[in-house]
Amino acid sequence: MNKFDIFTNELLKWNKVHKFTNYKTPEEIREQIEDSLYPLEKIKHYKTALDIGTGAGFPGLVLAIAMPETKWYLVEPLKKRYSFLNYMKIKLNLDNVKIVPSRLEKADIDPVELITTRAVMPTSKIIEISRPYLEKNGKILLYKGSNALEELKEAKVNAEIISKGNRNYIFIKDI
Numbered sequence: 001m002n003k004f005d006i007f008t009n010e011l012l013k014w015n016k017v018h019k020f021t022n023y024k025t026p027e028e029i030r031e032q033i034e035d036s037l038y039p040l041e042k043i044k045h046y047k048t049a050l051d052i053g054t055g056a057g058f059p060g061l062v063l064a065i066a067m068p069e070t071k072w073y074l075v076e077p078l079k080k081r082y083s084f085l086n087y088m089k090i091k092l093n094l095d096n097v098k099i100v101p102s103r104l105e106k107a108d109i110d111p112v113e114l115i116t117t118r119a120v121m122p123t124s125k126i127i128e129i130s131r132p133y134l135e136k137n138g139k140i141l142l143y144k145g146s147n148a149l150e151e152l153k154e155a156k157v158n159a160e161i162i163s164k165g166n167r168n169y170i171f172i173k174d175i
């Protein structure tokens with residue numbers, strides 16, 4: 001069984017008991033894994049990365065599995081969720097992963113080259129709280145829905161956008 005299949009099985013099992021995500025079938029989880037991995041080619045060269053609000057593993061844990069050479073910080077304040085992430089780190093031998101059990105604003109992490117996040121907060125807020133944690137030429141990758149353009153305008157930043165259906169993958173630099 002590959003690591004993504006093990007992750008899927010464990011998430012289904014844990015969620016039956018702890019109910020911390022809406023994804024309840026293998027198909028739904030597979031869709032989230034595919035969504036998480038879609039921008040992989042554009043980011044796989046980064047050596048340090050941080051995911052804000054990883055929840056049940058998307059996109060941070062999935063990307064960390066796919067990028068074993070990259071040091072990943074998965075920042076998640078909710079106990080049920082960070083306990084699951086810690087369990088998966090051990091179960092899958094993810095030596096490149098550190099689970100940070102707090103809100104990003106309170107986290108003690110040195111600046112990284114890449115920050116990712118999906119479904120956590122509006123773009124302008126993400127940019128504001130990311131600043132202290134991003135290296136000078138670092139990038140932010142946002143997984144956004146159809147409101148992406150409006151949010152970018154409000155945040156007044158330039159970005160490269162890759163669209164797939166309703167999903168917009170947004171790459172921001174120079175924040």
Ligand SMILES: C[S@@+](CC[C@H](N)C(=O)[O-])C[C@H]1O[C@@H](n2cnc3c(N)ncnc32)[C@H](O)[C@@H]1O
Pocket residue numbers: 052053054055056057058059075076077078081102103104105117118119120
């Ligand atoms: C709607 S869930 C999304 C989870 C996952 N990223 C996904 O797309 O399935 C939002 C997550 O962000 C976390 N969160 C909210 N505010 C946060 C903050 N300031 N720093 C880090 N995580 C935060 C919550 O605990 C929650 O698990």
